[in-house]
Amino acid sequence: xxxxxxILVGLPIAIVxxxxxxxxxxxxxxxxxHAYEPMVSPKDGRPNRIHPLxxxxxxxxxxxxxxxxxxxxxxxxMNSSPHTRYDDILYTPLNHDHILTIAVLYAISAIxxxxxxxxxxxxPPLFKAFSILGMAQGFVLCVIMMxxxxxxxxxxxxPIIITFPLLSPLLFxxxxxxxxxxxxxxxxxxxxxxxxxxxxxxxxxxxxxxxVTDERIGNPxxxxxxxxxxxxxxxxxxxxxxxxxxxxxxxAETCTYTFSQFDPPPNPGxxxxxxxxxxxxxxxxxxxxxxxxxxxKVIDVNRQLMVSNAFEEWLEQHTPxxxxxxxxxxxxxxxxLNEMVKSxxxxxxxxxxxxxxxxxxxxxxxxxxxxxxxxxxxxxLSRKR
Numbered sequence: 031x032x033x034x035x036x037i038l039v040g041l042p043i044a045i046v047x048x049x050x051x052x053x054x055x056x057x058x059x060x061x062x063x064h065a066y067e068p069m070v071s072p073k074d075g076r077p078n079r080i081h082p083l084x085x086x087x088x089x090x091x092x093x094x095x096x097x098x099x100x101x102x103x104x105x106x107x108m109n110s111s112p113h114t115r116y117d118d119i120l121y122t123p124l125n126h127d128h129i130l131t132i133a134v135l136y137a138i139s140a141i142x143x144x145x146x147x148x149x150x151x152x153x154p155p156l157f158k159a160f161s162i163l164g165m166a167q168g169f170v171l172c173v174i175m176m177x178x179x180x181x182x183x184x185x186x187x188x189p190i191i192i193t194f195p196l197l198s199p200l201l202f203x204x205x206x207x208x209x210x211x212x213x214x215x216x217x218x219x220x221x222x223x224x225x226x227x228x229x230x231x232x233x234x235x236x237x238x239x240x241x242v243t244d245e246r247i248g249n250p251x252x253x254x255x256x257x258x259x260x261x262x263x264x265x266x267x268x269x270x271x272x273x274x275x276x277x278x279x280x281x282a283e284t285c286t287y288t289f290s291q292f293d294p295p296p297n298p299g300x301x302x303x304x305x306x307x308x309x310x311x312x313x314x315x316x317x318x319x320x321x322x323x324x325x326x327k328v329i330d331v332n333r334q335l336m337v338s339n340a341f342e343e344w345l346e347q348h349t350p351x352x353x354x355x356x357x358x359x360x361x362x363x364x365x366x367l368n369e370m371v372k373s374x375x376x377x378x379x380x381x382x383x384x385x386x387x388x389x390x391x392x393x394x395x396x397x398x399x400x401x402x403x404x405x406x407x408x409x410x411l412s413r414k415r
Contacts, residue, residue, distance in 0.1 A: 043191060047187075047194065049091075049096065050094060050201070050214060051197075051201065053088070053091050054091060054095065054201050054204050054205060055204070057204065057205070057300075058204040058207060058208055061207065061208040061211050072396025092143075092147070092205055094139045095198055095201045095205060096143060096144070096198075096201050096205065097140060099194055099195045099197075099198035099201075100136060100140070100195065100198055100202070101191070102191075102194075102195050103195030103196070103198060104124075104129065104133055106192060106195065107122045107123060107124050107129065108122070108126060108129065115351050118411075121285050121286050123175075123178055123179060123182070123281075123282065123284060123287050124280050124282060124284065125279055125280050125281075125282075125283040125284055127276075127279070127283075128272065128273070128276040128277070128279045128280035128283070129280055130267065130270070130271075130272055131267055131272050131276040131277050131280055132171070132277070132280050134263065134267060134314075135167060135171055135260070135263060135277070136168065138164050138167065138263065139164050139165060139167050139171060139206075140168065140169075141164065142162075142163070142164020142165050142168065143159045143161075143164070143165050143168065143205070143206060143209060144159060145157065145160075145161045145164075146161045146162075146165060146209050146213055147149075147209065154271060158213075161213070162210065162213060162214075163255060163256060163259045164259075165206050165209060165210050166210065166255075166256055167256055167259065167260060168202065168203075168206050169203060169206045169207065169210070170208065170256065171199075171202070172199040172202055172203035173199075173203065174281070175199040176199045176200055176203070177288050177289070178281050178288050178289050179199070179286050179287065179288075180287060180288045182196055182287070183196050183197060183200065185197075186198075217360075235301040263305070264276075264277070274375050281343070300406050309375055310330075310377040311377035311378040311380070311381045312374060312378055315378055315381060316334070316377070316378075316381050317332055317333070317362065318330040318331065318332045318334050319331055319332055319333060319336075320412025322335075322409070322411065323410055323411070324410055330409070331409070331410050333388075333406075334381065334384060334385070334388045336406050336407065336410065337386055337388050337391050337392055337395075337406055337409075338384075338387070338388065338391060339409040339410065340391070340395060340402070340405045340406045340409055341391035341394065341395060342357075343405065343409070344394075344398070344399060344405070346397065
């Protein structure tokens, strides 16, 4: 049943995700050579012919990355546990009371992006300035959200629809990068084609023109114009009940994420989450040996789980400081994943992925421990662990 589910659901989702990611990465790389689409052919001046499926991908992918996935992400975030509840596993990456600020800033950035995509050089000057500033705002916002998500972004690579929004900031950032470079490049070409009598005599205006048409997205002066642009939006949001510092609080008043200021709850019964996932696979593959105790609960124990726990026990005894640091990082990533993954097929895959680590743990224990097998076989025997 699990295999059929993967073939009918998981595999198509994985293929679609791969097409989206690869397509956006190709656009991003090509932008460094100013190979934007739909550019004309250098041979005959006509638009390049592209495959119909490629055309559909180019049209649909930006909608998925800039609209559908972010909306789904905001909905999931609003339905995740707030930082004040310590009885659940997953916590919202954006504070519920201040999420409106992030949603509005993101929506303005998406609108600016689509204005540029649809109209491009045909936009009036005021709307063109709004479009470029809005996309620059989205660029910065995507970077901040990527830092906030941290290692949780890796969940977006799983063929599960609800985790894909974690990857959307990175993908949307690439699209914004390409579109901003495209607009600045076209603006630069347009200015170079102007007549000499249309150039500015004023040094100030000439320098301002150079800054506006600078293709380097990282130009500090370029982002300096974002300050009043964002300030105007924040002033309007205050009228709707948001605070002046809502942008900061949206990220800070959370837990388990990069900018979080709240500590996660105590973690009773912590364990080897990835190996625990692996132990839930098909018995013929993962080969459970016996029942064991962890956190006062009975669990199925296989050799991979015992070896991993024996290795951690050795670390805890001989390198306690390093063990505390490693366990803290592992809890942030492994614990939510352990609660999320229930598929036997994914457990089978995780068991295979963890095999090289199991062999490495065994090799280490046989080098440094006097009785490695005794240490391994005594794991999960006590109800206190």
